[in-house]
Amino acid sequence: MRHQPAALVGIVTERQEAQKALEETRARFIQAQKMEAIGQLTGGVAHDFNNLLAVVLGNLSLARKRLPPDGKLRQLIENSIQAAERGATLTKRMLAFARRQELTRGPIDVPELVRGMAELLQRSISSNIPVSTQFPLQLPLAFADASQLELALLNLTVNARDAMPDGGMITIAAREQRIGGGEVASLAPGSYVCLSVTDTGTGMSEETLAKATEPFFTTKGIGKGTGLGLSMIHGFAEQSGGRLVLKSALGRGTTAELWLPAAEGDLLRGAGQAPAPDLPVLNPLTVLVVDDDPLVLMNTGAMLEDLGHKVLEATSGEQALRVLRRNEAIDLVVTDQMMPGMTGAQLIDAIRTEHTELPVILASGYAELPEEKLTGIVRLGKPFEQADLARACEKCAGGSAGRALPSKARLIPFRLLKAQRNHRPDAAFLL
Template sequence: MSVGMTTNATKPTLRGTILAVDDEPDILVALEDLLEDEYRVLTTSRPAEALEMIAAEPDIDVILSDQRMPGLTGDALLAQAREISDAQAILLTGYADISAVVSALNRGGITGYVTKPWDPSLLRNAVRAAHERHRLARELATERALLRGLLDHSGDAIAFKDAQGRFLRLNARMATRLGAPSSEACLGRREAEVAGPGSEAAEAAVAADLAAIASGAPTETMVASGPEAAQTWSQVTRVPIRDAAGAVVNLAVIERDVTEQRLLEMRLRQADKMQALGTLAGGVAHDFNNLLTAILGSLELALPKVAGDARLSRLMTNATQAAQRGAALTKRLLTFSHRRDLQARVVDLNAVIRGMDDLLGRSLGGFVQVERALDDDVWPARVDPDQLELAILNLCINGRDAMPEGGVVALSTRNEVVRASADPNLKPGDYAVIAIRDTGTGIPPEILGRVFEPFFTTKGVGQGTGLGLAMVFGLVQQSGGTIRIDSEVGHGTTVLLYLPRSHEAVEPVQAAGAAPAPAPRRARVLVVDDDPQVRHVTASFLNGFGYDEAEVPSGEAALERLAAEPFDLVVADLAMPGMSGLDLAEAVRTHWPALPFLLVTGHAEAARIPADFSVLEKPFPSADLAARVAALLTQDV
């Protein structure tokens, strides 16, 4: 029968818990009286019940057991208790039971014994020492479990080393990083020994370990590894660990993979650069378009005056063609700066490729030969031709860069009917296919899957933006198609652009030299532009069409002129200092709502122009201006 059981036996307590086992109730009472001031005391006179209590009470710290008990001796009881509990054990025995003490030491793992009759002070001290050992053992076990959990489940590579940089403990992630078969294979060795001779990274790590130990201060370094095209970055933190005397005895090393973070930072920096470049490109394009408007307009106005001089006419025609090529390049510059929305129309893909002769010749240089194999019956496709030109140019430049000693870039077109495809982006249907093939170095398989990622580039720092293939991928996807890439190291790369077949007719491109439309009626037109050359060309065109024109250099001057005299139409530049063309147009709508207004700009995407405003982009031939003015004046009638 048990005695001295507390009512909250199953609840944990801040005090230590002692289990006393003795078949004599008087001894149990004496033990309880002796220890209850410091501990929670459980008692029982039956060994079998003691084992049940031990199984039900995981918080028992110390077991006090008599040796001589009916049914089960103390040493046997403590041996069974050892299998289910980590409690410290003290054997109570007489002087004649030394053999039992030896058995308890061997089988029951006792930490001490006290002879009967006991000395109260000696017994208390033995219990206190056993309780303290149990507390420290549990704290150590908890710390070990926490450390093991940290090591086994951390996403970082973690290791602990001695003062000579040799591994004491490490997790599997660190062993994998070192190329070791297991954590145990690294113990007692330095990184250079695990990685093998010739590993510069391992030797650098050993030097960094010893430097951190010598300095005694935590250090943090960024380490890059792998080939440049697929580089990874790790943030390595080294924390020296000191003993009670303050000497560095160990080193904790934590390596965190920060590749994604590093790539994100690089992408953000690259995005900032591209935004700045786009802004610069837009501003340059605006200025160039103003210059080209003045040049092309002046040449168009001057050509009829030299019709009798064949040599002079030929020179002016050459100048006009050169300026028109400059206008096309400026248009591509705006496209590159991401300031033009997709303007898809049905196009002849062969015509787009043939129209790139000059552009490809200037971009690829003399070491690259361009070949074409264009199918005369290739289907038309609905796509933005300017963006398609930029995509093809990007792919050709990539091919050139893959052939540093020169080679061939081959452009071809064909029709393909897709019945079924493993590519989820390639749906069944009819496709016009553009293939761009180079004879360059090819792309390694481990990189091939990443080439369409924004900002991913295999080129050196400052040599590539990582946006070329991403832009191409975006274009074909927005056009309803997809892109495929086949490459083999040493045997070149082929990129295939799949564009859905359009059953509509190819949309004709208006010829730049079309005859101006005649003036529908006599009208007064106010020309507003801060650039005097552009203003003069625009006014001269209008005068030649048969209109009465007046010129002012600013929006403020235009409002004064409109308030003073009547006009039938206003033609104004968009980008002007002070009052912009858009501000002027809104003011005109407010005060003269029936007055037609035409905005002229060399950079239409620089401002959000409402859809119901009429816009003409610079540089423009006189025919385009005439047609737009005639249409606006006709609407006004």
């Protein structure tokens, strides 16, 4: 009789533990659903803002070219352009969070990137937590996606803040290190840039440290942490050919190291950059622009017309195909991706069937694109400026998106084209 209560207690305890585990699993599932919904909402809002910012940036750029010699007016325009560009940077971060941004790897000046985020990072932490930086005089450029790196750095800084409820110090540092075979797990031999974020907080136990990068694992409690931050950074690092390394001990703070491959070549921070060449544009072409947003459609057409091209417009993929069937002289198509009825990728499929060699530029800010159907297609990220559009047209002229553009599309430098439009008789034109 004395053993029965113990058995009952054991059964009740097991059931309570099972119930608790079930509730935790259910809570994490609900949290994951909430994050997915937030991600979808964020991606949609960012896409719409990208379209609006594309119109603002495009019109401001065109207005700047037509300004009278008024320094104050020009400064107002420049300030507006800078504000719109900051908005574009914000939407890129939102799309990166929602996993809907088209990732673009390239050389990154890490110290310059950190300095550019200084205001954002300081706003994200308490005023009683100072942030210091430690960078060497020379550091190779890292090779990664700049927007994703910004998001990773922001997440690591916020994690460091949360680990110091009573205040402390955050140190952001970077160094170069060459890795040989087998020195650091999962890293190929080569040169790396190690960006680290160190806090003086509570630290983590060995058990917590082992689970820190697992999806949905968090020590912040339900509703206070998603458990996705470190796992997203871990995935970003591995996709970039690097690794996330966490070092921590209870009471001794935490150091998060983000290892990224160094850009190839002698690209050192502080090295002088060659001046940008004259922006090439194409001689007059007939361009079909396709977009369901009338403001974006009008803005893209205005930028092309300002470059000297003839523009035809369509508000849907179906209408674009009808225009193509009526006009044999179209040299290039610029299409949006997210359109009702027929997406840009589906329009490109139809164009390849009926107009095999017609080059197409796909304009989109989304990463979720059918890559297998877009081989050889020139891509243009939204929001884009006139210079980006001109360079995309130049890529098409090089044959990267199908046949070369007609012989009338010989390149001339942008500044000379502008002089030609202003009827300057003293300009020497390269035709």
